[in-house]
Amino acid sequence: MSQSPLSGEAKSQPSPGEPVTALPSAPDSRLARQLAFILEIDKLKSVLRRSVLADGSRQENDAEHSWHLAMMAIVLGEYADEEVDTGRVLRMLLVHDLVEIYAGDTFLYDPAEAAEQEARERAAADQLFPRLPRDQAVQLRSLWEEFEARRTPDARFARALDRVQPLILNYATGGGSWQTHGVRAEDVLAHQRVISEGSHALWEYVSQLVGDAVRRGYLAA
Template structure:
């Protein structure tokens, strides 16, 4: 995905570095047990599970390689460099594209537009040229009934998700 969308990378992004970050990030997620991004309870322990998985995985390697890969993972997780921001943007866009192709899997879980907007907010800074495309996809999802649009949604007591 990073290769295909490289032309949308902001200035200062190193595509090869982004690819490495995305791969390492995904390996840690897989080892930790991927968590559905809208699973409130599952996400409470996600950071700890992933940190533990990173230590385990990178500890299997020779020290210099383990250190290098852990630094890549840390860079992605902190999301402060232009390359990490671009990688995070792609990581957020990919599930949206999957949902577009599978007929709106988010519908099954009752996901709301507001949740998706919040989840995809890193695209605005990480890949700003792709933001209008993301907004259009979200509008298309609402029109197709894949997402609930609850703009006038008023949370009831205890519902702050």
């Protein structure tokens, strides 16, 4: 009788419904590392952001944020100032927040958190990406670095979308995290100007949206 490729099971069997920390062994070490990585990044679904869902029911998590951005890249790609590779933008957006599994979400308008963000996220990247086979670890780490540096058209447009999405949610919820944390219009415009590096059309829209949010009392003038 042939042996199942998943025959290397853990010694102590969890009870039905009890979470496991590792999958059964795979036929080769490459697949094993890839599957272990896939299980590890499931933790992104538990990283909460300050943004609230458009219906106001609860906080958004990082995985939902990444999915939303990927859809924005598909729908809004025509507004990129430079020619972009939508496939690369999608990959970048799906990778860019993975480090928050270990580093946690950083609130853009908290100076203390922002000051430590780069160090925390680089340490997290050092911990996360090497879980993959080397070629994929290098590929995903490179996409993450490119997004952070914003030196390419793909990265600049990806970062623009990353900044637009929470603005839309805050507006849709009557102020959302702006209200909760006392954020002012001048702070929003200063931190979100990076949008203009990737899309002047989206930056123009965001500027109008912020002005309307002030008029409606969603955002302090």
